[in-house]
Amino acid sequence: MTTRAVVTGIGVVAPSGIGAEAHWSTVVSRTRRTGPITLFDPASYPTRVAGQVPDFEALTWADNRRLVQTDRWTHLGFAATRLALADAGLPEHAPDPYGYAVTLASSSGGNLFGQRELQRLWGGPSRTVGAYQSIAWFYAASVGQLSIHHQFKGPCGVLVSESAGGLDSLAHAVRTVRRGTPVVIAGATECPLSPYALACQLRSGLLSAATDPAGAYRPFDVDAAGYVPAEGGAVFVVEELSHALARGARIYGEVTGWGATHDAAHTGPDSAGDPAQYARAMRLALDRAGVAPDDVDVVLPDALGTPRHDRAEADALRAVFGDRPVPVSTAKPLTGRAHQGGSALDVATALLAFAHDTLPASAGPDRPADGCELDFLREARRPASRVALVAARGFDGFNSALVLRGAAARPAPTPRRAAEPGPTQGAA
Template sequence: MSGWSARTGSEVPPTGGRVAVVTGIGVVAPSGVGAQAHWRTVLSGQRRTGPITLFDATGYPTGLGGEVADFDPARYADNRALVQTDRWTHLGFAATTLALADAGLPQRSPDPYGWSVTLASSSGGNLFGQRELQRLWSSPTRTVGAYQSIAWFYAASVGQLSIRHQAKGPCGVLVAESAGGLDSLAHAVRTVRRGASVVLAGATECPLSPYALACQLRSGLLSEVTDPERAYRPFDAAASGYLPAEGGAVFVVEELAHARARGARIYGEVTGWGATHDAVHTSADSCGDPRQYARAMRLALGRAGVEPGEVDLVVPDALGAPRYDRAEAVALRAVFGARTPPVSTHKELTGRAHQGGSALDVATALLAYAHDTLPASAGPGTVADGCELGFLRAPRRPRTRVALICARGFDGFNSALVLRGAAPAGGEQ
């Protein structure tokens, strides 16, 4: 799977001669609205988790999460679209608007059948569905609103964005929980190779409703620590589980010749990916299969034509549950040996946004190369036994501009993505 080289700017086309590159990044997350706001949070190491305010979580064992502060959806969509959709889709409206603006593309496609949408989703419109079902069972009318079926549906954001931006090419939704954010980018590359000029890829999430929180609590993997500074600490001796979060990132994935013809800035290329499955349901005692997880990483590296020693940044899944963290460390050491490349994670700053979180990790890696800086990991403070990895303790310049992004989804999904970042434009630091 060789392709456009970020190091040399040369073209080594894959089969069919079409290369897919990332030209736009849109972030809407607890770390901030906009790619640069997110990057500033990553560099500062400032935690953006706190008490959940989207509903009253007082009676729940977990009352903390990551919310997008001061988010005004009316800036990104008209009232008609907003009343028909869930906050999860509102976040998608915003992230896509920002990604297209960042790429220098119009908000409506001038070539509708050349544009596609491929996003990931986990559970759909939780807040909208919660409200309508409460009305169904508590109101004398025993009815739900006309938009219940389309707002809660897991493919709602893909459909809405396709309509809004006139992207009438092949569209789809990937469902693999947290792993889906990486799968969407892999599918976007395939879609470009099959003829699309522009694909909107990535994911957003909003799992902060009574129903969604109850579902997550059932897994036993949420942190019940009440101090936001201590609640979510992946790979740390004090790790106690994760905090839920909303948000994510959307990307413009574009065919290279199309991007060059209009003089677009290029962030980098997805050069390899791998996806495997444990074939085992997540249970109270499970921790994922490190063999299958490592296999996904090896597949991604092999398809990218990258040796393990060429990787200069690993962004892990970082669930924050001790047994899962140890299993992830086992998988990484199986691929890289005792001395892993620099490992950097920032989920403890934002919370875990499921498929939106893995998309956000991709944004972090691409921004790191755009700014010529590998950011220090937000943690751990005291590394837990069995989690000894090469955590990046201070920012440094990239060596090879090759990153491996890893993600796992509940019930056995494993995905890995290899990115090759472009050199920073104009020497930006």
């Protein structure tokens, strides 16, 4: 029998909130969490709206010795990993170090840390950078720091495919489980909010210049004009099924299929990605999962938010699902686009939807643009087959798709009678 990999823990640190339930509350209420950039002064930049993690205190999640060595992107990873382990009921330090691994996705590394150190290099009297500049900016820094702190010594690695990386990370985690490592930390966080990082994103011509957060990011809409950058993401505990069952773990769902393709083309000012390659990634994921397109409850799309990319994504979805309009839901307008952290956050949304037995209504579009007339969920509904397809595209041609099968919904707690006493403090 093929080894099966399930998700037993979810840790979210995102503009939607800290913790899985805070994120879910934002999604179902469709509360917009984007706003003015406060991590630096963006007054001289055309993009001044972003999604930032509210009330994040790094010292709550890591000691100062580790914080001074690392960037905010890694700080978010510290928090999301601790939340995921606690949610899964696993210890923070592995009882069997070689039975635990870390496989996260990354793109741009430690932007805020690197910006500060380079400014000190060319603007300060010492003309030096700190010793930790050599590691804090590095795209594998979060994987290394988490592996060291938690003593997870199984096969660790980092996936670099921009927004597609959050899905690639989970696919690689499943492969790692099948090769004999029972517990893998997967997912991604991101913090692309520094002057340097924002300038790099602006060069693509894909960012929104709107100043009103309510209308700044409108994927698939007639008013779509680019995406809003965001920090944060989600981290998961991916676990071998029998290992999870043996310890009585709660199971959110199973990663049953994945596919990855590449356009072999640079993302330029006039490009929109290759819908055929994107569709092929989705078909690969469905085929490997043994799932027919008609069995999919919902698709969580990439939703870049530029007219040409949105039309190309809609074309890819029509190529896969044919005449049957598949329900589509996206929460990205609420949080902004956190690159690989954003696709990981979509996975969290899908798994929480099954846990709550509710497919959330999409946060837009209000008026679908020509060519983007998909079956957007206008109202929440119960899932039927408990199968979700999450899709993502990374700059310069990366396409990835992931199929998730949700576990059975947890039964609602039985209401107590008025005379029935509650549990005493400290009761199990």
